[in-house]
Amino acid sequence: MLKTMSDDHPLAILHQDYVKCVELTDVFVSVIQCKKQTASVAKALCEDFPLENLQHLKRVRSCNSKDGSLQVVVCQGKTQEQFDAVLSDVKYSCLGKPFLTKVPKLKPLTRKQFEECKLYWPVTFHENKRITKLINLSYFSEDEIHKIQSHMKELFNHKEKSKTENAALIVDPKVNTVLATSCDRRHLEHPLQHAVMLCIDKVARLQGGGMWDIKEECCILENKSIKQLEEANNEKPEMCSMQSAEQYLCTGYDLYATTEPCVMCAMALVHSRIGRVFYVFPHEDGGLGSKFQIHTERDLNHNFEVFKCALPEKK
Amino acid sequence: VHWQNITKYCNSERMDDIQQNWMVRSFNFAEEALQAGEVPVGCIIVYEDKIIAVGKNEVNETKNATRHAEIVAIDQVLKWSKEQDINSALVFSKSVLYVTVEPCIMCAGALRQVGIPLIIFGCHNERFGGCGSILSIHDASLESLGPSFQCIGGIMKERAVDLLKRFYQGENPNAPEDKRKVKKDEQKV
Numbered sequence: 001m002l003k004t005m006s007d008d009h010p011l012a013i014l015h016q017d018y019v020k021c022v023e024l025t026d027v028f029v030s031v032i033q034c035k036k037q038t039a040s041v042a043k044a045l046c047e048d049f050p051l052e053n054l055q056h057l058k059r060v061r062s063c064n065s066k067d068g069s070l071q072v073v074v075c076q077g078k079t080q081e082q083f084d085a086v087l088s089d090v091k092y093s094c095l096g097k098p099f100l101t102k103v104p105k106l107k108p109l110t111r112k113q114f115e116e117c118k119l120y121w122p123v124t125f126h127e128n129k130r131i132t133k134l135i136n137l138s139y140f141s142e143d144e145i146h147k148i149q150s151h152m153k154e155l156f157n158h159k160e161k162s163k164t165e166n167a168a169l170i171v172d173p174k175v176n177t178v179l180a181t182s183c184d185r186r187h188l189e190h191p192l193q194h195a196v197m198l199c200i201d202k203v204a205r206l207q208g209g210g211m212w213d214i215k216e217e218c219c220i221l222e223n224k225s226i227k228q229l230e231e232a233n234n235e236k237p238e239m240c241s242m243q244s245a246e247q248y249l250c251t252g253y254d255l256y257a258t259t260e261p262c263v264m265c266a267m268a269l270v271h272s273r274i275g276r277v278f279y280v281f282p283h284e285d286g287g288l289g290s291k292f293q294i295h296t297e298r299d300l301n302h303n304f305e306v307f308k309c310a311l312p313e314k315k
Numbered sequence: 316v317h318w319q320n321i322t323k324y325c326n327s328e329r330m331d332d333i334q335q336n337w338m339v340r341s342f343n344f345a346e347e348a349l350q351a352g353e354v355p356v357g358c359i360i361v362y363e364d365k366i367i368a369v370g371k372n373e374v375n376e377t378k379n380a381t382r383h384a385e386i387v388a389i390d391q392v393l394k395w396s397k398e399q400d401i402n403s404a405l406v407f408s409k410s411v412l413y414v415t416v417e418p419c420i421m422c423a424g425a426l427r428q429v430g431i432p433l434i435i436f437g438c439h440n441e442r443f444g445g446c447g448s449i450l451s452i453h454d455a456s457l458e459s460l461g462p463s464f465q466c467i468g469g470i471m472k473e474r475a476v477d478l479l480k481r482f483y484q485g486e487n488p489n490a491p492e493d494k495r496k497v498k499k500d501e502q503k504v
């Protein structure tokens with residue numbers, strides 16, 4: 001079969017709000033028996049019964065019935081007795097008896113949700129282009145996809161060489177350079193030395209810090225990276241962020257992981273201000289998509305993009 | 316077996332006194348962190364009625380944002396167990412952590428992995444808390460991570476809040492200007 005570009009496009013792990021099905025709520029609706037009064041009735045209702053949390057609903061819709069009659073949202077969250085008094089006013093004389101109708105509770109965030117909403121009641125939709133591209137798999141250019149794939153390939157080569165379950169790699173995408181690689185060491189009597197934690201610490205070491213003194217054989221790539229960085233530094237000093245005082249933790253860096261990071265590692269990446277995360281295998285207890293979506297947690301001070309990638313092909 | 320021990324421990328009449336005493340020790344390390352310009356959080360790990368590990372925040376010192384007090388102390392328990400030639404998993408399973416602030420989501424995950432059954436903390440952590448404030452990692456169903464743990468919060472919380480206030484009023488001198496304030500308009504996915 002012919003492969004298209006979108007087959008290789010990483011899949012964004014979005015906030016639940018973008019993925020979930022449309023939720024419904026009840027509102028009272030009336031038929032407008034005299035079409036001429038539609039505008040004035042709708043205006044009056046907007047004043048008497050503003051639709052506080054349902055601003056995305058269009059007030060009036062035309063019915064599918066042959067006579068093309070119109071319906072208007074009267075109000076939400078009130079009992080019949082509460083609005084009967086108001087509706088007895090002469091300006092509402094053209095309204096039929098109100099009845100309950102299910103309408104979308106939240107504004108649509110994606111085109112898919114928009115289409116689903118419309119099945120219940122007409123709504124307004126302001127498309128977020130970035131989200132649309134992420135969903136349509138048209139967010140990355142071909143060149144970007146190629147770079148992501150080549151880093152992923154490097155990561156899996158590293159994993160195979162080190163013969164461990166998980167491996168991680170941190171890249172500075174501005175210079176397309178690998179800064180650190182690591183593999184899982186929790187089997188070596190240190191339960192916290194997950195690949196991601198080790199990788200974060202290696203970046204800290206490159207910045208003159210670090211917490212774990214590990215002399216491991218499995219980071220051959222690292223010396224190469226430092227060399228690359230030094231070269232980049234000589235050629236274009238402004239491009240080498242590593243040595244500059246501007247660099248703060250992992251800001252703007254990408255992390256590649258073979259398996260979805262656990263809750264601890266996911267939060268470690270929040271603390272480290274990582275830019276983006278790419279992984280291949282989801283994990284049922286994972287913190288970036290499966291059990292939790294820590295990268296989209298709105299109460300936290302840092303959010304980042306997470307993508308699920310295809311397993312790199314072996315040559 | 317250790318769960319029974321904990322129940323015994325929690326039901327002891329001297330519990331308040333004991334907790335208070337150990338917590339006072341944790342505050343020494345939180346104060347040290349503040350002196351060093353770090354987020355003022357301190358902790359101790361108690362095993363068989365003695366302190367086998369202590370920790371304070373060392374994020375700025377190590378340029379590693381994961382160097383929280385709890386991680387420092389866990390490292391020390393691993394080292395101590397090796398020196399004593401005792402199985403570290405056994406030591407963790409019979410230990411109590413006293414920490415001045417509710418463990419964050421990361422540390423709660425770390426604590427489950429080493430299998431500490433009981434955490435006593437001071438104030439809640441409204442920014443990053445992993446034991447109820449933001450997420451409840453301590454008792455979420457996360458079997459692959461390790462056993463869930465029990466938490467007792469609120470011990471000497473006023474003192475913990477006071478320390479944090481003193482820190483945040485001074486601001487973290489090592490964070491770049493634009494990172495110090497929480498940006499509300501950050502792109503959310």
Ligand SMILES: [Zn+2]
Pocket residue numbers: 194195196261262263264265266
């Ligand atoms: Zn992990």
Ligand SMILES: [Zn+2]
Pocket residue numbers: 383385418419420421422423
């Ligand atoms: Zn923490």
